[in-house]
Amino acid sequence: MLCGEEFLLVTTTISPSTTSHQSSEVIKFAIDGMTCAACAARATRVLRRVPGVLEASVNFALERGQARIDKDEVSSNQLSDVIHKAGFEFSLIPESTSKWAEERRVAAEIELRRDRFKLRLAIFLTAPLILQHIAFLAFGPDAHVMPFLEVALATPVQFIFGARFYRAAISALRSRSTNMDVLVALGTTAAYGYSWYLMATLGDAAAGQLYFEASAVIITLVMMGKYLEAKAKRGTTEAVLKLMDLRPEQACVSKEGTEEWVAVDKVRKDDLVIVRPGERIPIDGDIAEGDSDVDESLLTGESMPIPKYEGEGVIGGSINGAGLLKIRATAVGEDTTLAKIVHLVENAQSGNAPVQRLVDQVTQVFVPIVISIAIATIVLWFSLTGEFGAGLIAAVSVLVIACPCALGLATPTAIVTGTGAAARAGILIKDVMTLGQTYKLDTVVFDKTGTLTQGKPLVVSLESIQGDTNSLLEFGAAVQQGSEHPIGKAFLEAAKAQCINLPGVKDFKSTTGFGVEGWVSGKQVLVGSRSWLRQRGISTKLGEVTADLWESNGRTVVWVVVSNSLQGIVGIEDRLREPSIAAVAQLKALNIQTILYSGDSAAVAQRVGRLVNIDEVRAGMRPEDKVQGIESLRSKGHLVGMVGDGVNDAPALAAADVGIAIGSGTDVAMETAGIILIRPDPQLVADAISISRSTWRKVYQNLFWAFAYNVVGIPLAAMGYLSPILAGAAMAMSSVSVVSNSLLLRRWRPRAISGMKAE
Secondary structure, eight states: OOOTTTSOOOOOOOOOOOOSOTTEEEEEEEEEOOOSHHHHHHHHHHHHTSTTEEEEEEETTTTEEEEEEETTTOOHHHHHHHHHHTTOEEEEOOSSHHHHHHHHHHHHHHHHHHHHHHHHHHHHHHHHHHHHHHHHHHHOGGGSOOHHHHHHHHHHIIIIITHHHHHHHHHHHHTTOOOHHHHHHHHHHHHHHHHHHHHHHHGGGGTTSOOHHHHHHHHHHHHHHHHHHHHHHHHHTHHHHHHHHTSOSEEEEEETTEEEEEEGGGOOTTOEEEEOTTOBOOSEEEEEEOOEEEEOHHHHOOOSOEEEOTTOEEOTTOEEOSSOEEEEEEEOGGGSHHHHHHHHHHHHHHSOOHHHHHHHHHHHHHHHHHHHHHHHHHHHHHHHHOOHHHHHHHHHHHHHHTOTHHHHHHHHHHHHHHHHHHHHTTEEEOOHHHHHHHTTOOEEEEOIIIIIBOSOOEEEEEEESSSOHHHHHHHHHHHGGGOOSHHHHHHHHHHHHTTOOOOOEEEEEEETTTEEEEEETTEEEEEEOHHHHHHTTOOOGGGHHHHHHHHHTTOEEEEEEETTEEEEEEEEEOOBOTTHHHHHHHHHHTTOEEEEEOSSOHHHHHHHHHHHTOSEEEOSOOHHHHHHHHHHHHHTTOOEEEEEOSSTTHHHHHHSSEEEEESSOOHHHHHHOSEEESSOOTHHHHHHHHHHHHHHHHHHHHHHHHHHHHHHHHHHHHTTOSOHHHHHHHHHHHHHHHHHHHHGGGGOOOHHHHOSOOO
16 A cells, blocks of 8 residues: 555644744843852842743843743843843844844953953962962961062952952842852952951961962953853854855856855846856855765764765755856755754754753752851851861852853753764754753654655566556556656656657646646546545556566555556666665664654565664654654654654654654644754764763763762862862862863764764
8 A cells, every 4th residue: 555655745734833822932042140050040030030031031141031921021132131130231132133142242252351351460460379378388487488479470460450349249139049159259358358457457467378469360260161161162062163164255156157255145036147166155056057066064973075966955054066057046045955954063062951951940049059158167167176267268169169061061061062063064953952852762663655765766666457568658657747756757757758749737636645646638537546536436456466466576666546447557666865774773772772664565564674784664644643652752762763754754754752853844744843964864863862862861861970070079078178279179170171071972973884883
């Protein structure tokens, strides 16, 4: 039996999830001025308090946020006012992000250079304080510098370079919240102020007992940590930045025989663009003239250049080889494949994972708890030892080491790096929820046509019952002129190869899962499955012996009826994709069950199943049957991934826990699937699961180390085993180590390209 997968195009539209707020919209924005995870939690909290804000989240690592709002109740200007009052800068992210992202990148580079200059000055002033402290420990009080010199060196660090911490701390306290800056400001001010108190009471005898170097070193170390953190975070977004760099700024457009270089934004659909050897293709289009090898590696992960000929499509951002190409633009600006890829990657990186919600809740109460521990430390030290100074320094160490930055960076940096690595391999993960589901999959269901097979069926045999094979092919191909399905195209290609001039078709109609019909040269023509013809009361007896033989050999059999009389049968064969066998083997190596759902006959489906060594084969399945099959698997406790071509399989893609669209990605695939594989290579399915597992492994590693720093460090600091300087160094390195651990994901390589075991 033939069904929609193998015969008919089912145009299914997946509507967005409905909501009771019909006037809701999602706005995306950038937030500047956040210094730690507590800032992001505070920004999220103040946004959610605004009437009309239905959902809100802020990503600390990316310095971005998004909110779903009721347009009738609240505007973006009101959100901007709320964020400004909380002490942060708010700016909307425009629809066209390329120029905006470039401006942000330039601004970030300038800010990074400015921070580097300030850091060098702070180190210059702090270094003598560290050296004199070392000399004091080695040679005694005589090696200590005069107190006024300590003041001269420490004061600019405390109040000029440390001003950023005071400003941020005041903003936090005004909004009745706390963050890392409150901890740093409290700790360094306590050490600096206590040193002045000792100078005032002891005079010159205070030499060697002051803590100016502690406050200066803490501020310098925090500055260093933030600088290294910002520099490392840029590496996590490298994938998106590289994608944005792919589009050329100018294009050579041919108009009326003349060539003109114009800004790529000025290129319009149907313009003829000339791309010379070695140049980067500026737009999506079809080759109007010429042929060449095109390097699409940075877009699709395909390591080898792909031969492209006249009439074939090319992707903007890919590199032309040795041939001169004239390309007719089919998509420009934000409609190009490259722009859509960038949007998908950014969307995946902007979301917050469920585990991050727990982290956000922890950070909301974390700083107040730390301040309470610091106060308790002073009280206990003074009560037990009578040494207020030692207790104060232990409390300062507690305040400094307890920065929650590492907690805030643990999840988003791993997600950003992981999704970026996936994008470079041609795996587009639509959102964080999909990433979080993919690594749990235990069952993967494959569609057959266009997934495990090439999706380009060929007519391989004809048997005429009435008339000759040319008339059989003529009628069969003529009615298929109204179809876009691959089998319909196989008929048309076969007729073209035989130089058959096709008459027109009238009253074309398709019946999902069964066949097509229409009027050709005044005769009604039906082309479809055996069961469909039987339902119409048409005998198939004369062709059944041959049909059974063909089907036993794995061919798809299509029946052609003219004026209610069987004209003949056509044998169709769809060849297996070369990587399909390896793809199934890789999934089995990951302990994942593999299933084939095919709408074709049992013989055809079983043949493909045997070739790829799949665990289970189910044939004769219409689109609705596939949905029921997936729902049955899920009801038994399986987490199911569905792999399809994103057209007829749209309902099944939506029904699965994770929908994976293979191929170039149609509009239906973009709307329905959680993962889009740019390159039609089924091995990328196992790679998608692999990168998801690697990413979540990094998330949990990061969270472990972030908590470990505080669980171990705070008690040690409270007991006096960590000086403020060591506490500052540990705090700075905690964030850097978390980001650096996430950056290791950039070493991940897909098996589909490298042939090596992924990390």
